[in-house]
Amino acid sequence: MLNFIQVLFDAAALGSLYALVALAIGLVFGIMRLINFAQGDYLTIGAYALVVPTASVTPPLLFGALPWPLMVAGVLATCIIVALLTERIAFRPLRNANPATLLISSFAVSYFIQHALMLVHTGRPKSIAMGSSLAQAIDIFGVRIPGVQLVTMTVTVSLLIGFVILLKKTAIGIQMRAAAENFQMARLLGVRANKVIAFGFALSGFLAGIVSLLLVAQTGTLDIKMGIMPVIFAFFATVIGGMGSLAGAALGGFLVGVTSVLLQAYLPPDLRAFRDAGVFALVILVLLVRPKGLIPSSASRERV
């Protein structure tokens, strides 16, 4: 029983992380039909901003050396700036392209960022000592929960609440929802396209910064490809949840994370290595049964 609760906590923590990335992808998709594959690379850049660019395996700290509020602010600002830059340079000229073209262009942006980072930081994985106080486990009724997991879950829940308030109560939030519902109509009613899209990208950069900090605190390593797996899972999470539906994205993220951890824990050992294949098969299955995802939104309609 205790073991089961522990597994549940692992599942919820991983699910939260995926939910945050999925939320960022869902936000941008809702507004401009772009599945932003570069989302993972925003978080890689955020993580690399912690250290000074050198070829060393244990590099000296850059933002990582600052007191933590400044460090968090530095990483978040880096991610937001990168997200805005990619929007301005790569995605804005393509705004009216079809979703497949946009997806290809986001692949190109992702490929660019990865290899540009490799030019600066070299391709070797690096280790970084950070957040060691978070790594300690906390004992709650005999269940040992790593501090990072608690922080991850707390941050996710508060961010989700924050997002709901932002989208329901503020002017920019309502404009974003309107743009996601019907972009043309929203523009006719005076919503400024550039502003709303830029704000969506800024939010996705913000989320990428949070996730990169949580990931680094968890693993203590930096890798050029560290963003790929989270973004793949989150990407499939948005598909499962319903493209463009934010609640769906968060739900899908949780589902993917939970499925992945449960399969890892309860599959027979021979099959455990194939766990991820099971998660990906789930994506195809959901798409077949509910092509518009679990929580469909108007954004999932193809525009004619």
Add this chain to the structure above:
Amino acid sequence: MVLRLLKQAWPVLGLLLPLAVIVLLADQFGSISVERSVTEALIKIVTVVGLYIFIGNSGVVSFGHVSFMAIAAYATAWQTCCSALKPITMSGLPDFLRSHTYPVLPAGISAAILASIAAFVFGLILMRLSGIAASISTLAALFILNVVYSNWDKVTMGTASIVGLPTYVTPWLAFAVAGLAMVIAYLFQISSWGLALRATREDEVAARASGISVYWMRLAAFTLSGLVMGMAGVLHAHFLGTISVDTFFLSLTFITLTMLVVGGMRSLSGAVLGVVVISFVTDILRRMESGVSVSGQEIAIPAGSQEVVLAVVMLLVLIFRRDGLTKGREFAWPFARRQSISETKHGDA
């Protein structure tokens, strides 16, 4: 009559003749490294033409096609490779593969056919979806196959490389297969099925209303492109003599898609031209990365520049010339009089 046939076949011949000249030059005068670059580019042509058969005709972008290359590459490796080590390193193989070695030609053909069967089976499920959902599920398929082949240790040796395949691929063989792939692609595209599929690409609703089954047309193209991808996989395996599952993953997907997009994904000429242009650019960058001597000084650009430049080229083409270099046209018959324009446009239909 002969002229008519020549005109009909021109979109393929017009591509093959310059390629033949390049291969001939490389074969006669080029160094070994040039010869290898040319062979590699020809194999890429087979790959991208395979992609084109499905993506170009149906308009659905697929991210999963390199999986079929992997399937064929492994299938041919099981049949032709390392008879002494096979029973130990790949103990999970069925007996007829584990303790026998087959000649390369039947092995290659059966491997390509296996790839097309795999494409058919995956297509049965994936082609039910359309638009962006179809693209996403092909990506999911890519990941599924990657996970399975990386972990099926007893059959695929996991992520380790299989070494010691017979390397029989010469520039001329690669050229012959590239020609075959182009002929297959062209015949499909001017066939009634190809035409129907192109109609669904332009307007799915109208095509359905005209009685075209989008599902079956796409499935046919998917299977055929699986076959050509399989041919590419076999060539790839027997060119390098070694395969590993991670060669057939995101990076190869990206490079081949770049080639297709840069050339123009709506025509066969675009697919081939894209490969030639991008191969040329990457080859030069690769040589610069390993160092060139300029007036006695050794100059090398940092590793990774090749990919950065590639990504920038891709973005520039997407932004400024979305239909690619060829804008979706085929090579036109060069001796056409004004009034026969409708005829020369035939290949474009």
